[in-house]
Amino acid sequence: MRTMIISAGLLCCSNIFMTFAWYGHLKNMSNKPWIIAALVSWGIALFEYLLQVPANRIGFKVMNLGQLKILQEVITLSIFVPFSILFMEEEVRLDFLWAGLCILGAVFFIFRQKMFGS
16 A cells, blocks of 8 residues: 555656646746747656656556556546646636546546455
């Protein structure tokens, strides 16, 4: 369990960097040439990879690839929704809830054997 928590924590941190690398330039650099935004994004993404690669290696010790991917998607949505509301100032929509429930369903199905056995 400790290994899974370490992996999830690193993935959370890497996702913060990833989200800013992918979308932060839309707000902060919209008046800059795209090549400048791309270079800044690559610089931010380096920190994402420095956290994401060890997170996946650690997580793969206790989770299969499908479980690791679903965990990543849950974390991505958990980071992206607050980012879009708080940083990008998007309006809150009920669709965020529905998407979250779908992801929770995916978590159940991918981890049910680990939680409940066969």
